[in-house]
Amino acid sequence: MGVTLTNVSKSFGPVGVVHDVSLDIPTGDFAVFVGPSGCGKSTLLRMIAGLEDTTAGTISIEGRDVTDVEPAKREVAMVFQSYALYPHLTVFENMGFSLSLKKTPKSRIKDMVHEAARILHLEEHLDKRPSQLSGGQRQRVAIGRAIVRQPKVFLFDEPLSNLDAELRVQMRLELARLHKQIGATMIYVTHDQVEAMTLADRIFVLKNGKLQQAGKPLELYDNPGNQFVGGFIGSPAMNFLPGRALGRQDGLLRIGLESLDAHLLAKVATELSEGTSVKVGLRPEHLRPVEGGFNASVEMEEDLGGVSYLHARLADGRMIVVETRGRRESLDGRTVSLGADPGDVLVFAEDGGRLR
Template identity: 60%
Template sequence: MSGVTLNKVIKKYGETQVIHGVDLQIEDGEFCVFVGPSGCGKSTLLRMIAGLEETTGGQIAIGTRDVTRMDPAERGVAMVFQTYALYPHMTVEENMGFGLRMNGHPKAEIKAKVAEASRVLKLDEYLKRKPKALSGGQRQRVAIGRAIVRGPEVFLFDEPLSNLDAELRVEMRVEIARLHNEIGATMIYVTHDQVEAMTLADKIVVLRGGVIEQAGKPLDLYNDPDNQFVAGFIGSPAMNFFPGRVVGGKVRVPGLGVMELDAPGSASDGPITVGVRPQMLRLAEGDTHSVDLSEQLGGVAYHYLVAGDGTRITVEAHDQSAPKPGSKVGLSVADGAALFFDPDNGARLR
């Protein structure tokens, strides 16, 4: 297996540049997830690694090989798409071994590799079935199995779970995590779902506008984001943001309706943006906020509030009591829970 190195990678379509000098090191055996909003460049970057998109500038290396100008078949990668792309007239076994048969591999070798992939993906009882007799999750496992039998250096996943229902998405997420633990291959996975990113990744790469906003371990991005965009994108429900003002080393936050917060050392007097995750807020006695709606999910509840200045706030609670819509409540903030950002450029203030 091999790592992947991107060195000042650029992609242009005519005069339009969509990837802006990306530098990234993905270690051998690492599970790296590209995440970001639609149009951020994550799928384009994945397709450039696969060789399905030409690289305008910079270098892409897999292991010690410069693959920037290599054909896809020479790169040692296997790609799994959101569509299964299975041959309907072939059985599961035939679909999984098709690529090896086309390349003239011996029948015994194909059979052995298909059997091993089938064992890993728990597909043994489905080998003689055709795709129409499989569920969506089973078909996606077959598509992954087809990639496994090729023995690639790097696995590439382009939103493989996006067309599955909620239950199957959870099931397949677990399957993919287990697969990575078992075979230890380098995997690069594209998704717009930050829950998938948090649960699967060794490393998350957050993209926006063809630029890496931050890359690191999931909890590092969650607990210590570099900017407001990353803070708001990573975490579910999303972080709450409040306009505030620094005065004499203290931050006043009208939308929180709480005591003043200590200002970060890099902040000067003037406007500031304050971020607090829903998990770090608690309902309290008071009348500073109006309850708009409460969602009870059993083990967790989400309360949606409106502050006096119109700021909308999400509070996560772990009890089964719910205030009535239109009622008034107060808020408390866990010690040290607030993060601070420059209101002009979104940079983190520490």
């Protein structure tokens, strides 16, 4: 049940923006569509809402085919990037507006709005107008307006983009708490993979209108299916180095790092011809000082207290990021020899596919 998309595509004239996407979101899940700008994630959300027609495929909500159903009858509520509040109405009036249009009894509107205000900690702001509220409070009003409609599915289109960094963190926590409290199916669109990792039960990674991979946040982090997902999920981003297969050593794949006069071992079962070009993926936290590794000159050090990020240049001119924890002595300007455990070395083919 929940939300199911089957072979969904969308074209604007001759230009295709969503290509044959199939996915299933169980009832009550918090799903996040993530990807770079222009990947089709917002278009996909608008198709679920009924704000965009579907060129091909079907969309089902709780087992009902809604592909050709008008938006008002899909039992969904959408929260946009812009708050879209009526400036001349109070918070109470904004939150209850859709119920008023449906001729809902005033006593029922009052009960539903006050319940939503309680959930969102807006009780003391019900008589205020949007101009008297902070950005975070306005966004909570927009969410409250969706809650009172009691939809089967909540749709969020980059709702935190207009907030400053501190408010974004606060609102992420609010949304996570809200999801646990009301237990509704929520679909959230963002280009911020940190938001995706912290909010999602399941992440759907999109690129150029195609679904690249779906899974739980840590599944995607630990086992990306391709180079794009590996590079997109994680902050700081994964480091990529070019290499060539050099045969096997003690059952492990031996990879020569081009231009670095060094090699790494990787737990890869795929048999590769010697000399085959590959890309090596190394997360910043998996790089560590070793003897006989590859050298990197630290050009800048970001010390954040418990964690530090070293921005280092390799002999071939490439920059990499190394994460260290619990270290107090500075490595700025020094050269370090780096390596990684075989189980932490990810290997990708030239076409970007993961080699396992």
